[in-house]
Amino acid sequence: MTGKLIAGNWKMNGSVSFATELVEGLLERLNQDAVSADFVVCPPAALLGTVLSLAKDTDLAVGGQDCHANVSGAHTGDTSAELLKDIGCGYVITGHSERRTDHGETNADVNAKSAAALTAGLTPIICIGETEAERVTGDTLNVIKTQVTESLPDDCDPDNIVLAYEPVWAIGTGKTATPADVADVHNFIRGLLNDRFGEDAAKKIRILYGGSVKPENAAELLAVSNVDGALVGGASLKVEDFWAIGVR
Numbered sequence: 001m002t003g004k005l006i007a008g009n010w011k012m013n014g015s016v017s018f019a020t021e022l023v024e025g026l027l028e029r030l031n032q033d034a035v036s037a038d039f040v041v042c043p044p045a046a047l048l049g050t051v052l053s054l055a056k057d058t059d060l061a062v063g064g065q066d067c068h069a070n071v072s073g074a075h076t077g078d079t080s081a082e083l084l085k086d087i088g089c090g091y092v093i094t095g096h097s098e099r100r101t102d103h104g105e106t107n108a109d110v111n112a113k114s115a116a117a118l119t120a121g122l123t124p125i126i127c128i129g130e131t132e133a134e135r136v137t138g139d140t141l142n143v144i145k146t147q148v149t150e151s152l153p154d155d156c157d158p159d160n161i162v163l164a165y166e167p168v169w170a171i172g173t174g175k176t177a178t179p180a181d182v183a184d185v186h187n188f189i190r191g192l193l194n195d196r197f198g199e200d201a202a203k204k205i206r207i208l209y210g211g212s213v214k215p216e217n218a219a220e221l222l223a224v225s226n227v228d229g230a231l232v233g234g235a236s237l238k239v240e241d242f243w244a245i246g247v248r
């Protein structure tokens, strides 16, 4: 692990002109500022070609928002991890709560997709997080434990995975978990990773926080123990805001 990882998930937003302007803005800043954070953008699949051609041979990494667990085959509308790797991606988001909800993805699905990503040579950003109902009933840590246990592939290499803790109730709502809440969950996740991989290996795994991260709260959240970066939705669509989250 080096600096913080700031990942932008554009979700189903953007256009060719939007992507061009945003990526050019990021590259301009990457060229000018001394940056310790690593930046990755995850545009919709249809914009990957545009973004990859702009980001080629730069420090801006690019990722997909999902991949299929299979290498190829009759899976209309899906994209394999191999293809993402082939076109130049370095990352892929797996198990985002919107895919778990919209497409019924289970921990087993997320595990299989993450394994496919690793096999293809991509770094999966594996998303976990409790719903509001689970939080209210005090089940947060149980849910997190199950998700971490079941979503991470058996033989995954800690060097090549990223976790993202995103409380579902904080996504796109403007509600953010308090630094104390984030610390509790991130420290708990680190403990689970320590148990599974051993402390030396587990410390290589970056644990991102996601859920209404913006320039105004980024410094506080990124200063929390075991918060190694951010997975940013809405604020990643504005170059000034996305940049300000990672460079302060």
Ligand SMILES: O=C[C@H](O)COP(=O)(O)O
Pocket (backbone or CB within 6 Å): 009, 096, 166, 170, 171, 172, 173, 174, 210, 211, 212, 213, 231, 232, 233, 234, 235
């Ligand atoms: O993947 C990103 C997260 O879902 C967070 O989205 P948000 O920053 O719009 O709350």
